[in-house]
Amino acid sequence: MTSTRRVALVTGSSRGIGRAIALRLAEDGFNIVVNYHSNAAKAQEVVDLISNTLPTSTNLNPVRAIAVQANIADIDQGRKLLAETIAAFGRLDVVVLNAAWLYYESIHDMTEESYLEAFDTNVKGPMFFAKLAHPHLAKAQSTPIPNTAGGARIITVSTTLTSLSLVQGDHFLYCATKGALEQVTRTLAKDKSFGGSGITVNSVAPGPIDTEGLRQDIKDEAALGFFAGLHPEGRLGEVEDVAGVVRFLASDAARWVNGQILRVNGGMAV
Numbered sequence: 001m002t003s004t005r006r007v008a009l010v011t012g013s014s015r016g017i018g019r020a021i022a023l024r025l026a027e028d029g030f031n032i033v034v035n036y037h038s039n040a041a042k043a044q045e046v047v048d049l050i051s052n053t054l055p056t057s058t059n060l061n062p063v064r065a066i067a068v069q070a071n072i073a074d075i076d077q078g079r080k081l082l083a084e085t086i087a088a089f090g091r092l093d094v095v096v097l098n099a100a101w102l103y104y105e106s107i108h109d110m111t112e113e114s115y116l117e118a119f120d121t122n123v124k125g126p127m128f129f130a131k132l133a134h135p136h137l138a139k140a141q142s143t144p145i146p147n148t149a150g151g152a153r154i155i156t157v158s159t160t161l162t163s164l165s166l167v168q169g170d171h172f173l174y175c176a177t178k179g180a181l182e183q184v185t186r187t188l189a190k191d192k193s194f195g196g197s198g199i200t201v202n203s204v205a206p207g208p209i210d211t212e213g214l215r216q217d218i219k220d221e222a223a224l225g226f227f228a229g230l231h232p233e234g235r236l237g238e239v240e241d242v243a244g245v246v247r248f249l250a251s252d253a254a255r256w257v258n259g260q261i262l263r264v265n266g267g268m269a270v
Helices: 016-027 040-053 073-087 113-143 169-190 210-219 223-228 239-250
Strands: 007-010 029-036 065-069 094-097 153-157 200-204 261-265
Touching: 007 016, 007 065, 007 073, 016 029, 016 040, 016 094, 016 239, 029 040, 040 065, 065 073, 065 169, 073 113, 073 210, 094 113, 094 261, 113 153, 153 169, 153 239, 169 223, 169 261, 239 261
Parallel strands: 007 029, 007 094, 029 065, 094 153, 153 200, 200 261
Antiparallel strands: none
16 A cells, blocks of 8 residues: 655664654654664664654554664665565655764774775665665655655765864774765766756765764763864754754755755854
């Protein structure tokens, strides 16, 4: 059965920024595909929150969510993720490519194994997933849901580190992948089958966001305070700060925003 709501697929959405994005889009009435790599319990928590607690869920036309395990760094798993999405909802309107390889390595620490893992997850996976998703996004773009504003969208998640003058040597491998992802975003926006047909492609590039993952990487409160102090407001970003920008890019209000890298960092880097 084809969904009577727009459908959004968010990779890496069992926790952190991806979780906040999935919940925010569900609040806006999207049916949601919660993609996860390994933590099924966390993914199910997001599904349950969407299915049971959101005010947009009604008995007549409830907001629905499913959890699908897949590592899109593996192209076959990306195909599986898309197949399960279409089987559940019959359409796909918005793809948020949030899943990422997050470990920092300098050129001195990098190995061929870590290089391949980083580029497979942060570049190859999103590139091929966009290619595989294109027919479904094109169909959604040409068959909008009546009385529902908004077209087909691809939203990638980069990092402010690609433009931050304080970038460090151990950001080498991560920044290399995210810089590549930004170029993928820019050029897809110009492609006649993507941006040229109304499927906008944009990126959000957060600064430091107060997540469980960040606090696992940076356990020193003084270091966290240093990063907070780089922001004019003197605080770290919150996951909702990023989710709100994704909400905008997924909306009809952003139909003329295409190929842009939106730095969501509270003015830390301008």
